[in-house]
Amino acid sequence: MMFVNDPILTVLLCTLAYLLGSVLFALPVSRLWRLPDPRAQGSGNPGASNVYRTGGWAPALLTLALDAAKGWLPVWLAVTFGLPVLSQAMVALCAVTGHMIPLFLRFQGGKGVATALGAGLALAPATTALLAIIWGLTLWRWRISALASIVASVSGPLISALIEPDTLTLFGLLAILIVVRHRNNLIRLAQGRETRL
Template sequence: MPADALSLAVLLICGYLLGSLSSAIICCRLMGRTDPRTGGSGNPGATNVLRLAGRDAAVLTLAGDVAKGALAVAFARTLDAEPLVQALAGATAFLGHLYPVFFGFRGGKGVATALGALLVATPVAGLLTVATWGIAWALIRISAAAALTAFALAPVYVGVTTHQPPLVLVAAAVSVLLFWRHRANIRDLLGKR
């Protein structure tokens, strides 16, 4: 674990700044495509980039977003940080994705970044979350609903596989924020019933 509070703060700030690099916006700019915040759903995420800029841009966006969460956790691990600190590093990358300082705090919904962090911090729970997303997607074919289903169960998976309540609390906090960011989607889904 970082030796002191200052080291911990620096680690978490680095995680946030890494998360603040919006893969969708950067990718679309480099490829000369529409800023995803100004078209489609207005969300700078892979699904909207797919609509606006095509498959290649969407794949790069998805890979970049997953990598942000994964790298934040991996960097903390290289510093011999304890599992809770690693999870917090991933959570700050997730926060950076939601509220990126480099892009006017207008970020995405965080699914891919949260998943990247989860896969490195708690690999089995991460794989179970991916599997849940895949099953939900196969059954309902609605991206937001599949993501919400997966992350509703992610804290349970973390608890069952790690038996570490602090990690469950971090996973639960991320899931709550993820649901908050999807509130418009939830309203739309409820309205379709």
């Protein structure tokens, strides 16, 4: 496909990605299931892990799917419209940033892992699939969601450099963002106080 270098389209998709990212589906899913606010659980993160703690696998998987979809859709549009890889990466970062710093929740958001998963599947499916496997194996071994997310995110730049090098910058930036958002989890991990699933 020929690349369409259209800055207006890039800005529109970045705006769409941020606004979609700002919708944190853990909250409406919890209301639908009549569950407690997920922000009152675990690390206080409005994401699938805390929804799992309050309601089990069904609402957690729905939250994960919806948070991933809002990352996937705008990036898929950027790919479909033939925007350059750099523009696609910008759209992906805007979606993840929207989840972390959401307009609709006074800029108090989540960790962005599920949204990064969806954006990555649209832009770099091979790298993202391997990172999902790393996440799953780490979670299976230690039962700590934050640890799985950190291990997978810091593995991103290395794996992308090996198999999808055009996306190395994106996965490098995502790793930085996700690790910074997990800084309190890192402290609890070091102290042995991080909660398990």
